Amino acid sequence: MNQRTMTYHLFRVGKVWHYRFQVGGARTQRSTGERVRGRAEQLAGLAYRDALLKSGANCNCPTLRELVRLWLDAHRQTASASHLQGVEIFGRLHLYSLADTAISNLTTAKIEEARNLHLGTHAPNSVNHWSRIIRLLCKWAAHRGMIDAVPFTVKMLKVQRKPRATLPVSLSLDWLRTLDELGRPPVQIAVRLMLGMGLREAEAASARWEWLDAARQTYTPGQTKGREAEPVPVPAWLIDYLRPFRKPTGLIVARTDGRAFGRGFTRASIAIASRRIGIDRITPHRLRGTFATLLSENGAPVQVVQKVMRHKSVLTTVGYLESDLTHAAKAQQRIAEQCGFA
Template identity: 55%
Template sequence: MMTYHLFRVGKVWHYRFQINGVRVQRSTRDTVKHRADIVASRAYRHARTWSRGDTPIPTLRELVAQWLIVHQPTASRSHIKIVDAFARLHLYELGDVLLDEVTTERVEAARLEHIRSHAPASVNLWLKVLRLVCNWAVRRKVIPSLPFEVKLLKVQKRPRAVLSVAVAQQWLAEVDRIAGAGRGVAIAVRLMLGIGLREAEAITAHWEWLDWDRQIYTPGITKGREADPIPVPAWLIDYLGPMRETAGLIVAKADGRPFAHGFTRRTMLRANEACGVGHITAHRLRGTFATLLSEAGLPVQTIQRVMRHKSPLTTMAYLEVNMSQVVGAQRRIADRVGFRSNAESEHSGEEVANAVAESA
């Protein structure tokens, strides 16, 4: 009995079959019938082997589409955006491959295609998304295990910018000047710097979540679905006070609508250039918040709770080294060893001379 049907469209052979009432039709991408027959036979065999209920094993493109449908209501907007871009732009030759035929060799070939126009960090993100959707298929028992083994690339880490306290006021003034009459960006920037909100959390911040008496803000829409209170510094309370409302968005357009993701970026980049500071972005403002807490002496566990991270390792990745503390430690080590630089000797001599003059 015929299990599948081969037919030609132009010079290329296609196949179709039906399993559990579900019709499958695809191209073999081959113009020679006996080779096309092998492709069709393999596709039918795999579909029969891995079919679950009424759904045969999907192609990678179909799997990602299913993942987006299932996770659209629950995953964060940024997460959905990343997977959607992967589906639209970066499937390469893997898109129409049946899931259990996504081999190591095919993944490596697609990764080589991706790396031609993307940075290594982007290539690793691409691989993580591929693993994400394939592991989801494993959990749903569409396939028994991950069908490929490809390691992440080793990526050279780059120095990350932190907004210096010495220029913070000047930088905020530039943000205000560039933003002009619209205060949305200015408010969002202060929420990110003052209480460590993500940009998405600043966009969805509500007045009713701010306890003015206790000076506590509890974000109601977060990446990790938690609702942990965050102390609000007095300077931020003073800044928000004149704009106080009983309810609604804290950061909103003139017509009351929310801003889009990334709305603070252009203003911050212009402020960076005007003040001569590093690449401060919404994410780096959150990193600045965490680093300043660390420099103030807070333990990692406390910062982890304020940042609402699931793991302290994530928190530690946000913290930058306080170089002034390193310099102080170097001086103490030099004193113990007996090293003295010329500059320190001259400075020490000046201090002694000044002390003698004052006592005379």
């Protein structure tokens, strides 16, 4: 019978770190003699590994490289393309010295060392994404019984939040006209689906005519990131725009051969149109952020915005909303007039 892998447990007695674990039915508990957790974890990890080697136990414990492959195999039919790509890139380029380490031997010190290597060539945001992926993999391993629990604790880095661009209302029509001048009808339709209903680019690429109810002015996405099937309202202007292209069934946006477009098919056109009218940092996903922000600014409660955006958590929705400073600017003007500054 295969023995289930158990990781070591680190705890303090006074100011000194101790560890304990059980391998092959034998329980081991020792003092590391260290007061610094990182050094204590290294000693505990070495002791645990040596005990596994001496016992010859069949621990059913993959290396991190193997775990990436197992996760990809298990989720290839269920996870989104972007999620799969993120884990695949992590496994191919960003394992560093952890690649051939058994996941039961991963420690906070080892993770932090690899994270620092990643930080040397990547922005803090990317480093936090790296940390989330390795934790995701290990949580899945624990769920599958490969390890008892995630064997490390690593906090996210504090990241300076940068202002994110939204499409200015005053320039929206000029921006769409400029986009249309590029002569790429599928992109023109997809962008309006994203801007008018808050669809993700992949959802616009998979949108189908049979999911659109023009009479009720609703659209029910049948292929979404979170597997939801919730109807969203369709504005009248978008219904009017789509009417000349209407078909009974099939993709709303398709290649000339009828196949769906791949990831990023709107990005180049959006960048060109934005550059021509002087708007910076507009991306396909920022159109979704623009949609959410405009809903909020025009009185939609955040719970309503959450439902339309199909977010499971309202905190995710809040992260999409950019602050509307119009009210603050008007208040500042009134204060200036009251003080006699105006």
